[in-house]
Amino acid sequence: MTTLGFTPDFAPRPGAAPLPRMVLAQAGAEVRATLRNGEQLLLTMIIPILLLVGFSVAPLVNVGSGARIDFVAPGILALAVMSTAFTGQAIATGFERRYGVLKRLGATPLSRAGLLLAKTCAVLAVEALQLVVICAVALALGWSPGGDPVWAVPLLLLGTAAFSGLGLLLAGTLRAEATLAAANLIYLVLLGLGGVVFPLSAFPPGVRSALDLLPISALTGGLRSVLSGGGVPGGPLLVLACWTAVTLGLAARTFRWE
Amino acid sequence: MRAVEDDTSGDPADAPAVEIRDLVKRYGRTTAVDGLSLTCARREVTAILGPNGAGKTSTLEICEGFRRPDGGTVRVLGLEPHDRALRPRVGIMLQAGGVPPAARAGEWLRTVARFHSAPLDPGALLRLLGLTEHARTPYRRLSGGQQQRLSLAAAVIGRPELVFLDEPTAGLDPQARHACWDVITALRDAGVSVVLTTHQMDEAEKLSDRVVVIDHGRVVADGTPQSLTGAERQLRFRARPGLDLDELLAALPPGSAAKESPSGHYIIEGLVGPQLLATVTAWCATEGVAAEDLRIERRTLEDVFLELTGRELR
Numbered sequence: 001m002t003t004l005g006f007t008p009d010f011a012p013r014p015g016a017a018p019l020p021r022m023v024l025a026q027a028g029a030e031v032r033a034t035l036r037n038g039e040q041l042l043l044t045m046i047i048p049i050l051l052l053v054g055f056s057v058a059p060l061v062n063v064g065s066g067a068r069i070d071f072v073a074p075g076i077l078a079l080a081v082m083s084t085a086f087t088g089q090a091i092a093t094g095f096e097r098r099y100g101v102l103k104r105l106g107a108t109p110l111s112r113a114g115l116l117l118a119k120t121c122a123v124l125a126v127e128a129l130q131l132v133v134i135c136a137v138a139l140a141l142g143w144s145p146g147g148d149p150v151w152a153v154p155l156l157l158l159g160t161a162a163f164s165g166l167g168l169l170l171a172g173t174l175r176a177e178a179t180l181a182a183a184n185l186i187y188l189v190l191l192g193l194g195g196v197v198f199p200l201s202a203f204p205p206g207v208r209s210a211l212d213l214l215p216i217s218a219l220t221g222g223l224r225s226v227l228s229g230g231g232v233p234g235g236p237l238l239v240l241a242c243w244t245a246v247t248l249g250l251a252a253r254t255f256r257w258e
Numbered sequence: 259m260r261a262v263e264d265d266t267s268g269d270p271a272d273a274p275a276v277e278i279r280d281l282v283k284r285y286g287r288t289t290a291v292d293g294l295s296l297t298c299a300r301r302e303v304t305a306i307l308g309p310n311g312a313g314k315t316s317t318l319e320i321c322e323g324f325r326r327p328d329g330g331t332v333r334v335l336g337l338e339p340h341d342r343a344l345r346p347r348v349g350i351m352l353q354a355g356g357v358p359p360a361a362r363a364g365e366w367l368r369t370v371a372r373f374h375s376a377p378l379d380p381g382a383l384l385r386l387l388g389l390t391e392h393a394r395t396p397y398r399r400l401s402g403g404q405q406q407r408l409s410l411a412a413a414v415i416g417r418p419e420l421v422f423l424d425e426p427t428a429g430l431d432p433q434a435r436h437a438c439w440d441v442i443t444a445l446r447d448a449g450v451s452v453v454l455t456t457h458q459m460d461e462a463e464k465l466s467d468r469v470v471v472i473d474h475g476r477v478v479a480d481g482t483p484q485s486l487t488g489a490e491r492q493l494r495f496r497a498r499p500g501l502d503l504d505e506l507l508a509a510l511p512p513g514s515a516a517k518e519s520p521s522g523h524y525i526i527e528g529l530v531g532p533q534l535l536a537t538v539t540a541w542c543a544t545e546g547v548a549a550e551d552l553r554i555e556r557r558t559l560e561d562v563f564l565e566l567t568g569r570e571l572r
Contacts, residue, residue, distance in 0.1 A: 007386065007440075008383060009378070010450055012449060013417040014347040015346050015374060015375030015376060016346040016373065016375060017373055022373045024372075025368075025369050025372035028369070032365070104357065107324070107345065109373045
């Protein structure tokens with residue numbers, strides 16, 4: 001190691017950067033971390049694309065009368081939201097807590113609200129990337145979305161909020177390893193039971209009405225409805241709003257930063 | 259001419275870097291900090307010394323706003339430690355961790371820099387701390403010493419008024435330790451207040467304006483390194499092991515002490531002056547001993563530390 005005989009000017013000039021710059025800096029760091037992490041890419045990109053191609057090409061499940069891709073594509077969009085906002089965010093945040101990253105960030109001018117805002121921006125940026133790739137593949141497979149896709153936006157945003165709340169609830173209370181296990185398990189269960197690729201109509205009516213209350217079912221059902229010409233997805237939006245309020249409220253009360 | 263404010267006690271601009279009164283911190287039944295009081299002046303380097311478990315890190319983490327005290331008051335730059343107004347003004351270096359393991363050293367430092375309004379150039383700081391070649395290395399692949407240096411860089415990048423460094427040189431090789439000392443000295447010269455913990459006595463002795471020794475959660479000594487090592491002097495020499503010191507002691511003035519520790523190293527304590535020196539050399543002559551490395555010196559900080567905190571392992 002060589003000290004170059006050059007010392008920076010350490011004279012104090014303290015000050016916080018403007019909030020948007022801090023949030024962008026942190027969000028950028030989080031997006032880079034996600035895109036460089038192999039497991040995260042598997043979860044957020046590769047698995048959804050494989051399921052999209054597999055289930056729309058091969059007659060694995062009975063999706064009723066319409067084109068197979070028209071059923072599968074909205075489910076995969078919902079899965080993409082869940083994988084990033086819930087599973088990825090829960091695991092990443094759990095390990096940030098374990099490694100003292102959240103504690104260290106707490107000692108910087110970036111406030112906790114700013115950190116959560118940065119995480120939200122990062123999640124939305126990764127989701128935007130997922131949506132572009134998934135839609136491109138789905139369109140190439142012959143997907144023809146109908147109706148008014150504008151209603152997909154509040155569904156996606158509210159779905160992101162609900163799954164973020166669930167992810168932060170896990171990450172803020174469980175140990176990092178337990179968060180990792182629970183987040184993956186819940187991902188698999190919701191993938192199976194939430195109408196992502198297996199239609200909920202296959203379940204008995206009593207079970208189905210319970211499953212309809214899951215956030216993933218609300219998101220898949222809502223997206224399928226608005227992307228095939230359905231009207232305002234009031235029911236799904238209400239379900240997602242309830243999940244958002246409950247999970248974010250609980251996470252705000254229980255989250256431990258260290 | 260403006261009138262001089264007659265009450266400056268509440269003016270944070272004049273407040274000490276750190277002011278701690280009767281601080282208490284408990285973890286369950288363990289009292290980690292037990293009525294500790296100390297004041298760290300601005301623009302000085304204060305070293306907090308103490309054995310493992312003495313309460314150093316707890317005290318520092320309360321000052322950093324990470325932990326709440328169970329009793330007493332703490333003011334940092336005149337403010338409550340968890341006051342968010344302190345965050346840009348205070349730089350911290352944790353004992354370990356705090357960085358995402360996959361984050362690249364340079365990118366992480368640039369991210370932290372962007373939280374500040376007038377940060378130092380991350381590249382210059384990496385260069386200063388010998389990390390330029392590792393700028394693209396993920397944190398987890400850095401050696402322990404490199405991780406420490408990155409952490410130090412992040413503590414100072416925002417040009418803070420005060421930095422808390424928790425064992426900044428633990429695990430560093432000599433080159434890295436000297437680079438770290440250079441940074442701390444440069445900070446002090448630039449008017450930054452530095453509060454650090456350390457186990458290394460030479461570090462405290464060389465670097466700090468002030469040394470606070472704490473043990474069992476209390477301050478047991480507080481002063482400049484010179485005042486702590488004090489006026490007491492020792493005469494030391496090396497000779498063949500196993501000399502009989504009884505005769506020497508009889509010849510020395512009352513109140514003197516002589517011991518062999520370790521084997522072959524002799525230490526004479528007491529009123530060390532020309533008379534004592536003459537007595538010792540005369541005794542050496544009659545014993546036929548050629549005393550090597552004969553010297554008079556002050557006690558080291560380590561001697562003081564061991565006297566104050568005992569020799570048992572913690």
